[in-house]
Amino acid sequence: MARRVTAAHHRNDQETPVISEYRQSDAEREPDGSGEDHAQDRARAARELGDALRELVQAAAGTEVDAATLRKTADQARDLVGPLTEASRTRHVPPTLDEAKPGRRMYNPASGPGNPIAPPMRVRVADGVATGTCTLGLAYEGPHSYTHGGISAMLVDQILGHAHAAQGRPGMTVSLSLRYRRPVPLETPLRLTAWVPEDSITDRRTGPKATITTEDEPDRLLVEASGIFVIPTAEQAERIFGDNPPPRWSEK
Ligand SMILES: CCCCCCCCCCCCCCCC(=O)SCCNC(=O)CCNC(=O)[C@H](O)C(C)(C)COP(=O)(O)OP(=O)(O)OC[C@H]1O[C@@H](n2cnc3c(N)ncnc32)[C@H](O)[C@@H]1OP(=O)(O)O
Numbered sequence: 001m002a003r004r005v006t007a008a009h010h011r012n013d014q015e016t017p018v019i020s021e022y023r024q025s026d027a028e029r030e031p032d033g034s035g036e037d038h039a040q041d042r043a044r045a046a047r048e049l050g051d052a053l054r055e056l057v058q059a060a061a062g063t064e065v066d067a068a069t070l071r072k073t074a075d076q077a078r079d080l081v082g083p084l085t086e087a088s089r090t091r092h093v094p095p096t097l098d099e100a101k102p103g104r105r106m107y108n109p110a111s112g113p114g115n116p117i118a119p120p121m122r123v124r125v126a127d128g129v130a131t132g133t134c135t136l137g138l139a140y141e142g143p144h145s146y147t148h149g150g151i152s153a154m155l156v157d158q159i160l161g162h163a164h165a166a167q168g169r170p171g172m173t174v175s176l177s178l179r180y181r182r183p184v185p186l187e188t189p190l191r192l193t194a195w196v197p198e199d200s201i202t203d204r205r206t207g208p209k210a211t212i213t214t215e216d217e218p219d220r221l222l223v224e225a226s227g228i229f230v231i232p233t234a235e236q237a238e239r240i241f242g243d244n245p246p247p248r249w250s251e252k
């Protein structure tokens with residue numbers, strides 16, 4: 001029987017730049033320091049599992065082995081599920097790892113290192129400009145040897161969201177537009193760049209812009225994108241998230 005992890009409230013749903021080594025936050029430490037190793041170790045372990053599963057996903061998307069090997073591997077993969085569901089959360093409860101460190105999003109599908117479907121994209125924000133880097137494998141293939149357009153859209157949405165958040169508070173995407181100028185190659189280091197034009201900023205809304213290029217050819221645009229991000233009002237947040245909306249959106 002799965003144990004459900006509950007949380008007193010939704011403390012945050014903030015995205016965070018992905019960093020290679022998680023720093024211990026004050027929120028993870030017990031007053032006597034005893035929680036430090038445990039929380040830090042669990043975050044590292046979640047990342048290790050994400051890395052291992054990413055490897056598995058890429059191998060599964062690229063394999064040419066025979067049916068017997070595929071079936072044997074499927075059985076082995078099913079056996080992995082049980083131990084993970086011994087303690088799990090529902091969709092209404094944030095991950096305890098994120099609760100332990102405000103700003104962390106361990107399982108974000110674009111940038112969360114613990115989420116095997118995330119490349120993951122590493123994000124840095126400096127001077128209002130958000131930069132994402134990642135390399136996409138065969139699991140993200142659309143046209144042969146190039147990235148699926150929906151994957152580009154997901155990564156762009158994320159990086160636009162970081163550029164918006166750099167203006168103050170995170171928001172939600174209300175509009176997303178992409179121009180696919182050239183195919184985005186797999187297995188090639190990519191760079192996403194996003195910024196917010198000053199004339200697109202109002203009280204609750206920004207209109208950030210983004211590009212995707214390869215790392216090697218930063219002037220050769222593969223994708224151009226623009227979005228509109230809105231900070232929900234307290235009433236909207238309550239309607240969307242129930243009686244425990246994320247604090248950043250719950251101010252009346
Ligand atoms: C250490 C710490 C690190 C922290 C680091 C944090 C980083 C953080 C990164 C996050 C990165 C996440 C990136 C993924 C973000 C998602 O994936 S969000 C998920 C997808 N989006 C959604 O599900 C949103 C669904 N939409 C909604 O629920 C509603 O539209 C909303 C958001 C509540 C807004 O309500 P609404 O009634 O549509 O809008 P309303 O309040 O009437 O209008 C607000 C303003 O927006 C305008 N607007 C609304 N819709 C549109 C539209 N389609 N076009 C143009 N304008 C529009 C209105 O005209 C209005 O403008 P102003 O009059 O204020 O100038």
